[in-house]
Amino acid sequence: xxxxxxxxxxxxxxxxxxxxxxxxxxxxxxxxxxxxxxxxxxxxxxxxxxxxxxxxxxxxxxxxxxxxxxxxxxxxxxxxxxxxxxxxxxxxxxxxxxxxxxxxxxxxxxxxxxxxxxxxxxxxxxxxxxxxxxxxxxxxxxxxxxxxxxxxxxxxxxxxxxxxxxxxxxxxxxxxxxxxxxxxxxxxxxxxxxxxxxxxxxxxxxxxxxxxxxxxxxxxxxxxxxxxxxxxxxxxxxxxxxxxxxxxxxxxxxxxxxxxx
Ligand code: GLP
Numbered sequence: 420x421x422x423x424x425x426x427x428x429x430x431x432x433x434x435x436x437x438x439x440x441x442x443x444x445x446x447x448x449x450x451x452x453x454x455x456x457x458x459x460x461x462x463x464x465x466x467x468x469x470x471x472x473x474x475x476x477x478x479x480x481x482x483x484x485x486x487x488x489x490x491x492x493x494x495x496x497x498x499x500x501x502x503x504x505x506x507x508x509x510x511x512x513x514x515x516x517x518x519x520x521x522x523x524x525x526x527x528x529x530x531x532x533x534x535x536x537x538x539x540x541x542x543x544x545x546x547x548x549x550x551x552x553x554x555x556x557x558x559x560x561x562x563x564x565x566x567x568x569x570x571x572x573x574x575x576x577x578x579x580x581x582x583x584x585x586x587x588x589x590x591x592x593x594x595x596x597x598x599x600x601x602x603x604x605x606x607x608x609x610x611x612x613x614x615x616x617x618x619x620x621x622x623x624x625x626x627x628x629x630x631x632x633x634x635x636x637x638x639x640x641x642x643x644x645x646x647x648x649x650x651x652x653x654x655x656x657x658x659x660x661x662x663x664x665x666x667x668x669x670x671x672x673x674x675x676x677x678x679x680x
Contacts, residue, residue: 420631420644420645420650420651420652421650421651421652421671422631422651422652422654422662422668422671422672423651423652423653423654423668423672424654424655424656424659424665424668424669424672425653425654425655425656426655426656427619427655427656428463428619428620428655429463430655431463431464431617431618431619431653431654431655432463432464432466432467432617433467434651434653435461435464435467435551435615435617435653436464436467436468436471438549438613438615438651439453439464439468439549439551440468440471440477442548442549442613443477443478443479443481443482444477446481446482446548448481449481450481450482450483451481451482451483451548451549452482452483452484452485452544452545452546452547452548453482453483453484453485453547453548453549453550453551454484454485454486454487454547454549454550454551454608454611455484455485455486455487455505455509455510455520455551456486456487456550456551456552456553456561457486457487457488457501457504457505457508458553459553460553460554460617460618460619460623461551461553461617462508463619464551464617465508465509468509468513469509469512469513472512472513472514477513478514479510479513479514479515480514480515482515482519483515483516483519483520483521483544484505484510484515484519484520484521485521485522485540485541485544485547485603486501486502486505486520486521486522486523487501487550487552487560487561487562487602487603487608488501488523488561488562488600488601488602488603489501489502489522489523489524489525489600489601490525490597490599490600491525491526491530491575491597491599491600491601492525492526492597492599493525493526493597494526495524495525495526499589499590500525501522502522502525505520505522506520521537521540523537523573523601525597525600525601530575530599530601531574531575533601534572534573534574534575534601535572535573535574537573537601537603538572538573538603538604538607541573541603541607541610542610546610546611546612547610547611547612548611548612548613549611549612549613549614549615550608550611550613550614550615551614551615551616551617552608552614552615552616552617552641553616553617553618554616554618554623554626554627554630554641555581555582555585555626556581556585556622556623556625556626557579557581557582557626557639558626558629558630558638558639558640558641558642559579559582559640559641560605560608560616560640560641560643560644561602561603561604561605561608562576562578562582562600562602563576563602563604563605563608563640564576564577564578564579564582564640565579565637565638565639565640566637566638567604567605567637567640568604568605568606568637569605569606569637569640569643570604570605570606571604571605571606571607572603572604572606572607573601573602573603573604573607574601574602574604575599575600575601576599576600576601576602577598577599578596578597578598578599578600583596583598605640605643608643609643609644609646609647612649613649613650613651614644614647614649614650614651615650615651615652615653616630616641616644616650616651616652616653617653617654618652618653618654618655618658619654619655619657619658620655620657620658621657621658621660623654623657623658624657624658624659624660624661625661626639626641627652627654627658627659627661627662628661628662628663629641629642630642630644630645630652631645631652631662632662632663632664
Protein backbone atom coordinates (compact mmCIF):
# COMPACT_ATOMS: atom_id res chain seq x y z
CA UNK A 420 0.00 0.00 0.00
CA UNK A 421 1.12 3.51 -0.76
CA UNK A 422 0.09 5.80 2.10
CA UNK A 423 -0.03 9.55 1.63
CA UNK A 424 -0.74 11.86 4.56
CA UNK A 425 -1.86 15.33 3.53
CA UNK A 426 -2.37 18.33 5.76
CA UNK A 427 -6.06 18.79 4.96
CA UNK A 428 -9.04 17.69 2.87
CA UNK A 429 -8.05 19.93 -0.06
CA UNK A 430 -4.66 18.20 -0.24
CA UNK A 431 -6.38 14.82 -0.21
CA UNK A 432 -8.69 15.88 -3.04
CA UNK A 433 -5.74 17.09 -5.15
CA UNK A 434 -3.82 13.83 -4.67
CA UNK A 435 -6.83 11.71 -5.63
CA UNK A 436 -7.66 13.98 -8.59
CA UNK A 437 -4.04 13.66 -9.79
CA UNK A 438 -4.49 9.90 -10.02
CA UNK A 439 -7.73 10.26 -11.97
CA UNK A 440 -6.09 12.75 -14.29
CA UNK A 441 -3.15 10.46 -14.93
CA UNK A 442 -5.38 7.49 -15.80
CA UNK A 443 -7.58 9.66 -18.03
CA UNK A 444 -4.69 11.31 -19.86
CA UNK A 445 -2.96 7.98 -20.47
CA UNK A 446 -6.15 6.08 -21.27
CA UNK A 447 -5.82 6.62 -25.00
CA UNK A 448 -8.62 6.84 -27.49
CA UNK A 449 -10.18 3.54 -26.46
CA UNK A 450 -10.99 5.12 -23.16
CA UNK A 451 -10.89 4.32 -19.51
CA UNK A 452 -13.30 2.80 -17.08
CA UNK A 453 -13.62 4.64 -13.79
CA UNK A 454 -15.04 3.16 -10.61
CA UNK A 455 -16.92 5.87 -8.76
CA UNK A 456 -17.96 6.03 -5.12
CA UNK A 457 -20.59 8.07 -3.35
CA UNK A 458 -20.69 9.24 0.26
CA UNK A 459 -19.20 12.55 1.37
CA UNK A 460 -15.50 11.54 1.16
CA UNK A 461 -15.05 11.74 -2.65
CA UNK A 462 -17.05 14.96 -3.11
CA UNK A 463 -14.03 17.28 -2.78
CA UNK A 464 -12.18 15.17 -5.36
CA UNK A 465 -15.12 15.43 -7.75
CA UNK A 466 -15.15 19.22 -7.27
CA UNK A 467 -11.44 19.35 -8.09
CA UNK A 468 -11.99 17.21 -11.21
CA UNK A 469 -14.85 19.49 -12.31
CA UNK A 470 -12.53 22.48 -11.84
CA UNK A 471 -9.80 20.81 -13.94
CA UNK A 472 -12.40 20.02 -16.60
CA UNK A 473 -13.56 23.65 -16.76
CA UNK A 474 -10.26 25.42 -16.32
CA UNK A 475 -7.65 23.00 -17.65
CA UNK A 476 -9.51 21.08 -20.34
CA UNK A 477 -9.44 17.71 -18.60
CA UNK A 478 -11.83 15.63 -20.71
CA UNK A 479 -13.86 12.61 -19.71
CA UNK A 480 -15.06 12.14 -23.27
CA UNK A 481 -13.42 8.71 -23.50
CA UNK A 482 -14.48 7.54 -20.06
CA UNK A 483 -17.21 5.34 -18.76
CA UNK A 484 -18.02 4.75 -15.11
CA UNK A 485 -19.46 2.10 -12.83
CA UNK A 486 -20.77 2.94 -9.39
CA UNK A 487 -19.93 0.85 -6.36
CA UNK A 488 -23.37 0.47 -4.91
CA UNK A 489 -26.99 1.56 -4.70
CA UNK A 490 -29.83 1.48 -2.19
CA UNK A 491 -32.55 -1.08 -2.82
CA UNK A 492 -36.11 0.19 -3.01
CA UNK A 493 -35.72 3.90 -3.69
CA UNK A 494 -36.27 5.33 -7.16
CA UNK A 495 -33.40 6.81 -9.19
CA UNK A 496 -35.05 10.19 -8.87
CA UNK A 497 -34.79 10.04 -5.04
CA UNK A 498 -32.43 12.67 -3.65
CA UNK A 499 -30.37 10.02 -1.89
CA UNK A 500 -30.18 7.47 -4.69
CA UNK A 501 -26.56 7.03 -5.70
CA UNK A 502 -27.65 7.21 -9.35
CA UNK A 503 -28.72 10.80 -8.70
CA UNK A 504 -25.94 11.65 -6.24
CA UNK A 505 -23.13 10.94 -8.68
CA UNK A 506 -24.81 13.05 -11.38
CA UNK A 507 -25.43 15.98 -9.05
CA UNK A 508 -21.96 15.93 -7.53
CA UNK A 509 -19.85 14.96 -10.50
CA UNK A 510 -20.81 13.50 -13.84
CA UNK A 511 -23.39 16.02 -15.05
CA UNK A 512 -20.71 18.73 -14.66
CA UNK A 513 -18.15 17.06 -16.96
CA UNK A 514 -18.23 15.65 -20.49
CA UNK A 515 -18.93 12.01 -19.69
CA UNK A 516 -21.88 10.54 -21.57
CA UNK A 517 -24.78 10.10 -19.15
CA UNK A 518 -25.64 6.62 -20.43
CA UNK A 519 -22.07 5.55 -19.66
CA UNK A 520 -22.48 6.30 -15.95
CA UNK A 521 -23.75 2.94 -14.86
CA UNK A 522 -25.15 1.88 -11.50
CA UNK A 523 -27.11 -1.07 -10.14
CA UNK A 524 -30.88 -0.71 -10.47
CA UNK A 525 -32.10 -0.53 -6.89
CA UNK A 526 -35.69 -0.90 -8.03
CA UNK A 527 -35.20 -4.03 -10.12
CA UNK A 528 -37.97 -6.60 -9.62
CA UNK A 529 -35.27 -9.18 -8.94
CA UNK A 530 -32.46 -7.45 -7.01
CA UNK A 531 -30.46 -10.68 -6.67
CA UNK A 532 -30.47 -11.19 -10.45
CA UNK A 533 -29.75 -7.49 -10.99
CA UNK A 534 -26.65 -7.73 -8.78
CA UNK A 535 -25.29 -10.68 -10.78
CA UNK A 536 -26.07 -8.90 -14.07
CA UNK A 537 -24.25 -5.79 -12.86
CA UNK A 538 -21.20 -7.81 -11.88
CA UNK A 539 -21.04 -9.38 -15.35
CA UNK A 540 -21.46 -5.94 -16.92
CA UNK A 541 -18.27 -4.67 -15.27
CA UNK A 542 -16.30 -7.69 -16.49
CA UNK A 543 -17.81 -7.42 -19.99
CA UNK A 544 -16.66 -3.79 -20.14
CA UNK A 545 -13.09 -4.94 -19.52
CA UNK A 546 -12.93 -4.16 -15.80
CA UNK A 547 -12.25 -0.96 -13.90
CA UNK A 548 -9.00 0.96 -14.51
CA UNK A 549 -9.17 3.17 -11.42
CA UNK A 550 -11.53 2.72 -8.50
CA UNK A 551 -12.03 5.45 -5.92
CA UNK A 552 -13.17 4.34 -2.47
CA UNK A 553 -14.21 5.89 0.81
CA UNK A 554 -14.36 3.89 4.02
CA UNK A 555 -17.14 3.43 6.54
CA UNK A 556 -16.53 4.00 10.24
CA UNK A 557 -16.74 0.21 10.69
CA UNK A 558 -14.25 -0.50 7.90
CA UNK A 559 -16.75 -1.15 5.12
CA UNK A 560 -15.91 -0.38 1.49
CA UNK A 561 -18.78 -0.04 -0.94
CA UNK A 562 -21.45 -1.49 1.31
CA UNK A 563 -19.47 -4.59 2.23
CA UNK A 564 -20.24 -4.67 5.91
CA UNK A 565 -18.14 -6.58 8.49
CA UNK A 566 -18.17 -10.35 7.87
CA UNK A 567 -18.61 -9.87 4.10
CA UNK A 568 -16.89 -12.71 2.26
CA UNK A 569 -13.49 -11.50 1.13
CA UNK A 570 -14.09 -13.00 -2.31
CA UNK A 571 -17.69 -11.77 -2.61
CA UNK A 572 -19.23 -10.62 -5.90
CA UNK A 573 -21.86 -7.92 -6.45
CA UNK A 574 -24.89 -8.88 -4.37
CA UNK A 575 -27.66 -7.72 -2.05
CA UNK A 576 -26.49 -6.83 1.46
CA UNK A 577 -28.21 -5.82 4.70
CA UNK A 578 -26.76 -2.68 6.29
CA UNK A 579 -25.56 -2.63 9.88
CA UNK A 580 -27.33 -0.41 12.39
CA UNK A 581 -24.16 1.71 12.57
CA UNK A 582 -24.20 2.38 8.82
CA UNK A 583 -27.93 3.13 8.93
CA UNK A 584 -27.36 5.65 11.69
CA UNK A 585 -24.22 7.09 9.95
CA UNK A 586 -26.22 7.63 6.76
CA UNK A 587 -29.37 8.88 8.52
CA UNK A 588 -27.97 12.42 8.30
CA UNK A 589 -28.79 12.39 4.60
CA UNK A 590 -32.42 11.29 5.12
CA UNK A 591 -35.32 12.87 7.00
CA UNK A 592 -35.15 10.18 9.68
CA UNK A 593 -33.26 6.92 10.38
CA UNK A 594 -36.42 4.97 9.46
CA UNK A 595 -36.15 6.30 5.91
CA UNK A 596 -32.68 4.81 5.31
CA UNK A 597 -33.06 1.68 3.17
CA UNK A 598 -31.93 -1.47 4.98
CA UNK A 599 -30.88 -3.30 1.82
CA UNK A 600 -28.40 -2.33 -0.86
CA UNK A 601 -26.76 -3.77 -3.94
CA UNK A 602 -22.99 -3.48 -3.65
CA UNK A 603 -20.02 -4.59 -5.65
CA UNK A 604 -18.40 -7.41 -3.71
CA UNK A 605 -14.91 -7.32 -2.26
CA UNK A 606 -13.78 -9.75 -4.96
CA UNK A 607 -15.28 -7.45 -7.61
CA UNK A 608 -13.58 -4.35 -6.17
CA UNK A 609 -10.25 -6.19 -5.98
CA UNK A 610 -10.32 -6.72 -9.76
CA UNK A 611 -9.90 -2.98 -10.37
CA UNK A 612 -6.43 -2.38 -11.78
CA UNK A 613 -5.70 0.54 -9.46
CA UNK A 614 -7.49 1.66 -6.31
CA UNK A 615 -7.32 4.95 -4.43
CA UNK A 616 -9.03 5.26 -1.06
CA UNK A 617 -9.65 8.70 0.42
CA UNK A 618 -10.54 9.46 4.04
CA UNK A 619 -10.65 12.65 6.06
CA UNK A 620 -11.54 13.50 9.62
CA UNK A 621 -11.14 11.98 13.03
CA UNK A 622 -14.21 9.74 12.65
CA UNK A 623 -12.25 7.66 10.11
CA UNK A 624 -9.04 7.34 12.14
CA UNK A 625 -9.72 3.96 13.73
CA UNK A 626 -11.02 2.40 10.49
CA UNK A 627 -7.93 3.68 8.63
CA UNK A 628 -5.57 2.27 11.26
CA UNK A 629 -7.39 -1.07 11.22
CA UNK A 630 -7.28 -1.21 7.42
CA UNK A 631 -3.58 -0.38 7.09
CA UNK A 632 -2.06 -1.89 10.23
CA UNK A 633 -4.66 -4.24 11.62
CA UNK A 634 -4.93 -7.97 11.14
CA UNK A 635 -6.36 -9.09 7.84
CA UNK A 636 -9.92 -10.35 8.05
CA UNK A 637 -13.57 -10.01 7.15
CA UNK A 638 -14.43 -8.13 10.34
CA UNK A 639 -12.72 -5.09 8.82
CA UNK A 640 -13.60 -5.60 5.14
CA UNK A 641 -11.22 -2.86 3.95
CA UNK A 642 -8.26 -5.00 5.07
CA UNK A 643 -8.77 -6.94 1.81
CA UNK A 644 -6.92 -4.00 0.21
CA UNK A 645 -3.73 -5.23 1.90
CA UNK A 646 -3.80 -7.94 -0.79
CA UNK A 647 -4.08 -5.54 -3.75
CA UNK A 648 -0.84 -4.68 -5.59
CA UNK A 649 -1.77 -1.10 -6.57
CA UNK A 650 -3.58 0.71 -3.76
CA UNK A 651 -2.99 4.29 -2.67
CA UNK A 652 -4.53 5.50 0.58
CA UNK A 653 -4.77 9.28 0.89
CA UNK A 654 -5.69 10.68 4.29
CA UNK A 655 -5.56 13.98 6.13
CA UNK A 656 -3.81 14.42 9.48
CA UNK A 657 -7.00 13.71 11.42
CA UNK A 658 -7.75 10.44 9.63
CA UNK A 659 -4.08 9.46 10.08
CA UNK A 660 -4.34 10.13 13.82
CA UNK A 661 -4.31 6.49 14.97
CA UNK A 662 -1.63 5.13 12.64
CA UNK A 663 1.23 3.65 14.65
CA UNK A 664 3.76 3.91 11.86
CA UNK A 665 2.81 7.31 10.43
CA UNK A 666 6.41 8.53 10.63
CA UNK A 667 7.55 5.69 8.38
CA UNK A 668 4.86 6.51 5.79
CA UNK A 669 5.95 10.18 5.85
CA UNK A 670 9.58 9.10 5.48
CA UNK A 671 8.66 7.07 2.35
CA UNK A 672 6.75 10.07 0.97
CA UNK A 673 9.78 12.33 1.49
CA UNK A 674 12.13 9.85 -0.19
CA UNK A 675 9.74 9.55 -3.10
CA UNK A 676 9.43 13.28 -3.63
CA UNK A 677 13.25 13.62 -3.47
CA UNK A 678 13.56 11.01 -6.23
CA UNK A 679 10.83 12.66 -8.30
CA UNK A 680 11.97 16.22 -7.61
C1 GLP B 1 -21.30 4.90 2.41
C2 GLP B 1 -20.90 4.29 1.05
C3 GLP B 1 -19.43 4.04 0.96
C4 GLP B 1 -18.70 5.18 1.66
C5 GLP B 1 -18.98 5.14 3.14
C6 GLP B 1 -18.47 6.36 3.89
O1 GLP B 1 -22.38 4.37 3.03
N1 GLP B 1 -21.59 3.11 0.64
O2 GLP B 1 -19.04 3.91 -0.39
O3 GLP B 1 -17.32 5.06 1.48
O4 GLP B 1 -20.32 4.86 3.41
O5 GLP B 1 -19.23 7.48 3.65
P1 GLP B 1 -18.73 8.95 3.89
O6 GLP B 1 -17.70 9.20 2.85
O7 GLP B 1 -19.93 9.80 3.71
O8 GLP B 1 -18.17 8.99 5.26
